[in-house]
Amino acid sequence: MSTAVRRSLLAGLRWTSLRLRLVVVFALVALTAAVSASGIAYWLNREAVLTRTQDAALGDFRQEMQTRAASLPPRPSKEDLQTAAVQMASSSPGYSVLLIDERDPGKPIVGNSDLDTFTRSNVPPSLQKQVSKKQPVKAGNKYEYHLFWQRTSIRGTPYLVAGTKIIGGGPTGYMLKSLDQERQDLSSLAWSLGIATALALVGSALLAQAAATTVLRPVQRLGDAARKLGEGKLDTRLVVSGTDELADLSRTFNKTAGSLEKKVADMSAREEASRRFVADMSHELRTPLTAITAVAEVLEEEADSLDPMIAPAVHLVVSETRRLNDLVENLMEVTRFDAGTARLVLDDVDVADQVTACIDARAWLDAVDLDAERGMMVRLDPRRLDVILANLIGNALKHGGSPVRVSVRIEGEELVIEVRDHGPGIPEDVLPHVFDRFYKASASRPRSEGSGLGLSIAMENAHIHNGDITARNSPDGDGAIFVLRLPRDAEALGRDTEDHDAPIPDHQEDDPT
Template sequence: MSSAAKRAILAPLRWTSLRLRLVVVFAAVALTAAVSASGIAYWLNREAVLTRTQDSALADFRQDMQNRAAALPLEPTQAELQDAAEQMADGNADYSVLLVGQRDEGKPVVVTSDPDTFTLDDVPGRLREAVDKRQDIGAGNQVPYHLYWLRTERNGEPFLVGGTRIVGGGPTGYVFKSLDQERQDLNSLAWSLAIATALALVGSALLAQAAATTVLKPVHRLGEAARRLGEGKLDTRLRVSGTDELAELARTFNKTAASLEKKVDDMSAREESSRRFVADMSHELRTPLTALTAVTEVLEDEVDTLDPMIAPAVNLVVSETRRLGDLVENLMEVTRFDAGTARLVVDNVDVADQVTACIDARAWLDAVDLDAERGIMARLDPRRLDVILANLIGNALKHGGSPVRVSVRPVDGELLIEVRDHGPGIPEDVLPHVFDRFYKASASRPRSEGSGLGLSIAMENAHIHGGTITAANSPDGDGAVFVLRLPRDSSDAKDCDGHGDTDADAGPDEGTDAQSRDRGEEGTR
């Protein structure tokens, strides 16, 4: 997948993370501030509008009560009350007036300027009680009766009702004023504030988007740089501008990248030096080893004629020379893998014939049971497959128990070769390390006939085919099981070409001789 496609996939993921959180936080703060400001503004305006309307109506009503109702006789007739109520209402058309007079005890006279709008039933009982209640005269109270009011609703419509009575005798008056117009004005104000809140929310989202873009652009560049650095592009650097925290972060990243690049270069140089040393040493050792091998072959042919006191020493020299030769060849093979110069030479191989040839070349026919059908074809490097099989089967024969069973089967485009023995199995603490180089399962066995590299080389040969090897113990506890998985066609595997092999000079039997079959297996049991 291309980097552009990856960025296209990751773009919505980035939107749902920091960018979205910034927008949500900005919007939440703006919404809280706008709602709070709108609520306070609405409450203040509501109180101001209602208080102004209420004070104006009650002041006019008090003045009318003093000028008109107080001028009535102590026991006015109904007509006199009606005329006074209508005059008071006509003086201010915004409200209705109700007057209550007294002719005889318990026989009140009730008149209203607008009987369809305001009757005595519209006056709350608690307001009438407060208006009729005589207050004690004292230092803090100069009059026995006061003006009382309250705001209430009737059929969902708000209105103001107030009342008072004439001091010294006379009618009791009540005023009724609708507050519907004020409610409509306040509703309009509420809608205006709601629209302002919505606009503030949209504006905050746009500001948050702009702020998020400003903040996240350097973060995105940092993420891209870190991704490139993780991909091995150690020369990646960020352009630093400004003196803020993001600029300081970019400087820190550049310093870290430079330090990492230097350390990797130093490690690569040391690794290359070590690899070159091993390769040069191996090549240099091959010349004297060739001479030593020739001499040991002569000595081995003459060992039966030598003095019995000398023969053991000759046999030791012969075996150790061969062991040293195997070690040198293995080291050369390892350096090829480390340097990336190992190559595949693929060919159409009958896997059953290849396994049979590996077993027959090492005289293992009596110790190995083969379960493989002829005709299972695969495009593999036969020499490298032979190295893998020799190490796995030799390891099973040396550390496992006979018979060793080798089975071959194709599964879903893969080739599975299973090597099973009947030995004690592999200790659990050793299993993760069986393919490590020079790993020894027991510190008390630092020496063995093998080089300690066999299974590691087998794994490298599997990897270069595009496959792998796994090691485990048999579920029934009877021995260990190594499973080799290879693709049926390794033509497209890494480092594959058809022009020969860089290690062909090692000879066709490199890694397949009888001594090499135990490479690395001494550390597996």
């Protein structure tokens, strides 16, 4: 899976996650509001229904107790109680009546309207106790007995049970009222409220989806524009409409992108001018340097016949002329890399022969131990490999310590060349900068034999092969180790980087510093 596809999928997941969070928040708010409203509505309706039914039943029962039960003879018979109970129940359909009295002490008689439905065992003991309890008569209470009621359940059916006693002597009456119809009505109400809550939840989810789309569409456009800007498309702009916060954010993005584009354009122009200046300067210096180099070589040949006082100056001029010539060549090479005009000239190379030739050409055979088997064939640019090796080995000899060991091996599809010295190693604060241009470890010695470009050029030559160079200190503290990794076949890369319109001529092979 390509990087672009992975980035797109991750962006889509983030976008979906934000949308999901918005929908969930909307749904939770709507669910909380709907459940709260439904709960309050159900509770209010339940209390209203039960209170209305309860008040009506208790009012009828009180009235019947005052008119019928109170009119019974002082010592009623069972038939009297039975008849009164039936009359009381028939006068107000929907509940049963139970009357209890005593003809003789300890011998209660009972009359009820429906023996199968309502008996004394159906009356909760606590209610019987409250009904039979005589209340103290005082200023705030004029009656000895009161009407008490209680909601109970008999065989799974809800009922209202109430009772009272005739003041001044008379029967005790109990009433049983079924609340099953009210329960069914409240169940229907609960179902209706549940359906309404579910519909509200679905509606809120749809509303949240629409709101999320409205909010996230400009956010998604802003994210796409930011990714394009990060990919280098600095002319990316957003179409701004409206006056809300997202519109302000889009305007800020456009201003930032415009400022960034201008700054990058200015920096690119300055960089291009600097690169062209270096290239032109290096190119223009080659002609006088050629003449100076020729004169210096003649002076060097005649140095032994010159005045001993003049000979050191001649040698210094010759040395500095060569150093200047190397610096100019290195600057031109760096300019090619910066301009993207450097190209590979590929050939099949025996790595052992190439490394041996590099060492022999610079007379380093006595100072370098080579560990390389013949027959390791790779396809790369031999001139650039020579430049890399010359810089790495020369750096090890100059700043490290003998012996310098060069090991060559093949790891899979990679050529690995390791250059190790036995010097003091590289200071930890210098290690991250060894491949920087013009970097020198000692700031007190800005003028030395090297130009500070050698390792930088070696790294650029490795990169053009799609390779890399790493530097580290030996684990035992004995010297530094540079490791070059190049692909065994740079053919495809060589075709990609080849440029026949290079404005800067390819430089001649020389001894890099």
